[in-house]
Amino acid sequence: MNTIDLTPLYRSSIGFDRLASMLDNALRGDTGTGGYPPYNIEATGENRYSITIAVAGFTEDDLDIQIERGVLTVRGKKSDDEKDRNYLYQGIAARSFERKFNLAEHVEVVDAELSNGLLNIQLVKEIPEAMKPRSIEIKRGTALEHKK
Template sequence: MNTIDLTPLYRNSVGFDRLASLLDNALRGDTGTGGYPPYNIEATEENQYTITIAVAGFEENELDIQVERSILTVRGKKAEDDSNRKYLYQGIAARAFERKFNLAEHVEVTDAELRNGLLNIYLVKEIPEAMKARSISIKNADRALENKG
């Protein structure tokens, strides 16, 4: 597998420590989950997003959503079925799964709901006031000296 040299990015950048691991994971691909369950990521409004995961057959108590260190993890594990069902064909997948999503800075999970076999996870990006752009006034040092004298 080829690797990419990210040294030029780090010459003029500060605080992008996770960039290398994110790119490395993206280039390697998400081979662990094999595309199950399918999902959508949608920008619903400015700074608002929805992740929708198809989880047909799962109940709320069989799903787990956690956020740790900017990684959203969704797990599903079916409860043991102690009925003696005899399937002639079983096409609805009910196997356990784990999906991980890397979240950008200041992206927070605000809510989640299960409706019609779809798990909707709502996210919002809230930039703190201290990080928003602001104007800095420039003082004229010569005028300040004239007013003092």
């Protein structure tokens, strides 16, 4: 496996540590989850997004959603009452999982809902007023008077 040396990026930039870490993680690949559970990410409007994760068999109590340092983490852990069941065939996966999503700056989770085996997480990007582009008025200068 080839690796890319990100040292020059760290050396010549300030505040981009998280970006470099994201690149490094992306280049290593997401081998931990094996594609389980499947999910969709969609744009639902201007600055609005939705993540839908297929979590059939999980209840609200089995799921945990957290945000830390710009990373949204969704974990699922089945309760122990499933151990008493005697399955003849078990085609619905019920194993524990952890899914991580890197969020851009100013993206916030506004809602999460579990319905029909799908966990829907609503996100919105709210740019602070101070960071929005604004026009600066240019005033007409007055001629300077020469003092004699």
